[in-house]
Amino acid sequence: MSAPESGLPMVVPAPGLPARVRIHEVGPRDGLQNEKGQVPTEVKAEFIRRLADAGLTTVEATSFVHPKWVPQLADAEQLFPLVSALPVALPVLVPNDRGLDRALSLGATRIAVFASATESFAKANLNRTVDEALAMFEPVVARAKAEGVHVRGYLSMCFGDPWEGPVPVHQVVRVCKALMDMGCDELSLGDTIGVATPGHVAELLTALDADRVPATALGVHFHDTYGQALANTLAALQHGVTTVDASAGGLGGCPYAKSATGNLATEDLVWMLHGLGIDTGVDLGRLTATSVWMAGHLGRPSPSRTVRALSHQEQ
Amino acid sequence: MSAPESGLPMVVPAPGLPARVRIHEVGPRDGLQNEKGQVPTEVKAEFIRRLADAGLTTVEATSFVHPKWVPQLADAEQLFPLVSALPVALPVLVPNDRGLDRALSLGATRIAVFASATESFAKANLNRTVDEALAMFEPVVARAKAEGVHVRGYLSMCFGDPWEGPVPVHQVVRVCKALMDMGCDELSLGDTIGVATPGHVAELLTALDADRVPATALGVHFHDTYGQALANTLAALQHGVTTVDASAGGLGGCPYAKSATGNLATEDLVWMLHGLGIDTGVDLGRLTATSVWMAGHLGRPSPSRTVRALSHQEQ
CATH class of the missing domain: 3.20.20.70 (Aldolase class I)
Structure with missing residues (x-):
């Protein structure tokens, strides 16, 4: 059985909660840095574009750590210019002076x-x-x-x-x-x-x-x-608290369980926030479609319960 | 990475919450009634015994609905006597007068x-x-x-x-x-x-x-x-509220997603309750072992995140 009609949560606010929450989306950085395989740079860029299009206002884009430590994000220099014009905040991880140099040189x-x-x-x-x-x-x-x-x-x-x-x-x-x-x-x-x-x-x-x-x-x-x-x-x-980190589709694996999640899935978070009448600016349908699209690229289902329910996927 | 040392949550109570919660365990009834295959009666009895041994005080055992409607629980008459002497509450589902007759005749x-x-x-x-x-x-x-x-x-x-x-x-x-x-x-x-x-x-x-x-x-x-x-x-x-229903291992499938859960997993609930310093009487390690054992019988992993984390299973 599915959600009532629209696939959106019913709205019943609770007293004492904020009117708006800013979601700090970490999927492209924290999620993808744990992927075993290399995700093509253009797929990462498209992922970030789709996340922005779904209404996320802060999307952590990549990391300027040494490629030796996080080879999955070794394409930071190539990726960042592909998305830097998007009308959203695009924080990047920087471990040291050298990383800051690289980030600043690209206009972060x-x-x-x-x-x-x-x-x-x-x-x-x-x-x-x-x-x-x-x-x-x-x-x-x-x-x-x-x-x-x-x-x-x-x-x-x-x-x-x-x-x-x-x-x-x-x-x-x-x-x-x-x-x-x-x-x-x-x-x-x-x-x-x-x-x-x-x-x-x-x-x-x-x-x-x-x-x-x-x-x-x-x-x-x-x-x-x-x-x-x-x-x-x-x-x-x-x-x-009015800022919550989350990862689209729950991207970001646990080291010991293939389909287990590390990060809170953005969709599960959005379901709760919207149900509580808390504004996020996110279009849950578009976000879910993005995670389904990304799951296709990664070759495994999203661990997000909301993604699974809304996409009616046999997983 | 695993939980600190013991595999038990750290305890930090929150004000305004109950000191004790009674968990109404629904796995043997609500969980198993959605299974496609027939679970042997002796396995069901052993499941209930293990749940009682793990400290659950209320275990919903089976259902006296007409076998036509829930064939998975058609063995209620055979199952109930195998567990009725356990020192726990064993509620059974009863849809009508006929079902009540059957339940009463077995001493429910x-x-x-x-x-x-x-x-x-x-x-x-x-x-x-x-x-x-x-x-x-x-x-x-x-x-x-x-x-x-x-x-x-x-x-x-x-x-x-x-x-x-x-x-x-x-x-x-x-x-x-x-x-x-x-x-x-x-x-x-x-x-x-x-x-x-x-x-x-x-x-x-x-x-x-x-x-x-x-x-x-x-x-x-x-x-x-x-x-x-x-x-x-x-x-x-x-x-x-001081009574919470849950299903060991998250048993009770969604109709549209093989590994998705319907019911709240008892282990995930116990992790939160014990972390909040709320007494349940449940031994989380024994409960998790029971769900892993049952998952083996059902031939698929538990959807409970706590079971997956504590059992370190590749799922």
């Missing part, structure tokens, strides 16, 4: 840096301590800000860490404040291994607010590893 | 009737109007109550209906009150097509409470068709 006006709340992941991902990573980002952020570039600070492992277990809230707050102090315009709190539950989300947001990092400066980035991403998002909205 | 002490909030689904499922169906249940409930049997009233299509679209709240309230008035001990509000969002859940629970159907008499039965089940559950908990 929004960058993101990628920090960690835990020593273990800072070591694994950046081969640095948390503070060494922050020190590496500091001049990058300063130069970006001097060039008028908008800076997002990603923070990984904000809830649990596969090596360290539960991550103390004060530890997350400390790195958030350091990122804000160095000039980041916004932060994205990542539940990189998907273990958070709604009370934990509420606790972290409350602690950040008490330490002068308001929800208005924060995005949330939940993974659906244990199916918790949308419930956690609801808790974040109830605590004033 | 808990039954459930299955009503609809919409005319279209009452017609499709029971070939009756809503009021004709209620009239059919009335003597069944009366006789069950006279025999000291606990009665649950299921109500389908409480939010949206595939033929009628959005279902007005007052229409749902009317049928709920009729079921309570005829003597049901508890109701289960079904989002049969999975279209609800959290504001809609809150609206219905608020309307029911205002009309003297308190949340303490209610269970919620969400489907994950659009990925909304857990967020809707959180909204229900925030409005005082």
Whole structure:
């Protein structure tokens, strides 16, 4: 059985939630960087064009990390000019000064840096301590800000860490404040291994607010590893967050399960937000069609439940 | 990457939520009734035993509908005696007087009737109007109550209906009150097509409470068709609900998507509840092992994200 007639959710607002949410679409970067095969540059460009056409206003386009680390996004220099004229925000990931040079030379006006709340992941991902990573980002952020570039600070492992277990809230707050102090315009709190539950989300947001990092400066980035991403998002909205990261079609695989998802699927998020009467600007039908089209290119079905339901696909 | 060490969620309670939730496990009935193939009676019995052993206190065991309508559960007479001595509540579905006779003759002490909030689904499922169906249940409930049997009233299509679209709240309230008035001990509000969002859940629970159907008499039965089940559950908990229906491993297929789920997976629910510090009595590891074992019998992977993550299965 399908949704009532239109394939759109019924609208019943709930008190205390924001009127509008900005979706930070991470599919082309965070989703595709985990793909085993190489996606052709023109397909990536078309993906970003379709996402913009579906009404997404922020589409993280690619990454200027060294191609050795993320070969899937080694075509950043070729891709970015193909989409840079689109009337949407196109942040790009930048790990260091060299990456910033590459991004600036192509006219990028929004960058993101990628920090960690835990020593273990800072070591694994950046081969640095948390503070060494922050020190590496500091001049990058300063130069970006001097060039008028908008800076997002990603923070990984904000809830649990596969090596360290539960991550103390004060530890997350400390790195958030350091990122804000160095000039980041916004932060994205990542539940990189998907273990958070709604009370934990509420606790972290409350602690950040008490330490002068308001929800208005924060995005949330939940993974659906244990199916918790949308419930956690609801808790974040109830605590004033208005920016939510998501990946079209749930792109971004788990390392251990072929059809399992890492990222919250944008379509599942949009279904909830529109049902709550929260404006996103997104056309759910067009977005779903885009994810079905992309799933065809990748040769496997989307893990998004909304995509599966609306596309009536046998998967 | 996996959960921190133990494979259990970290515990961070949230204010205003119940200390304990009763999970009404529907896998053996609602899950298996949608299976194409016949599951051997002994496998069903072992499934129920394992669920009880995992700490579930209410396991809906089978259905005494006419075998013509649900051939998958035609072995109810053989199955029930195999499990009836288990120290858990074992409600059985009963559609009419004949079904009640069969259930009582086997010593069932808990039954459930299955009503609809919409005319279209009452017609499709029971070939009756809503009021004709209620009239059919009335003597069944009366006789069950006279025999000291606990009665649950299921109500389908409480939010949206595939033929009628959005279902007005007052229409749902009317049928709920009729079921309570005829003597049901508890109701289960079904989002049969999975279209609800959290504001809609809150609206219905608020309307029911205002009309003297308190949340303490209610269970919620969400489907994950659009990925909304857990967020809707959180909204229900925030409005005082303490009984949640779920299906081990997410058993209970969608008619249009092989690996898509209908029912909220018990494991995904338990992850959230335990993360919130809410007691369920369930051992998540044992429950997950049970769903993996059952998935082996059914020859396809569980759609539960928590089962997939904890079992590290390539699916």
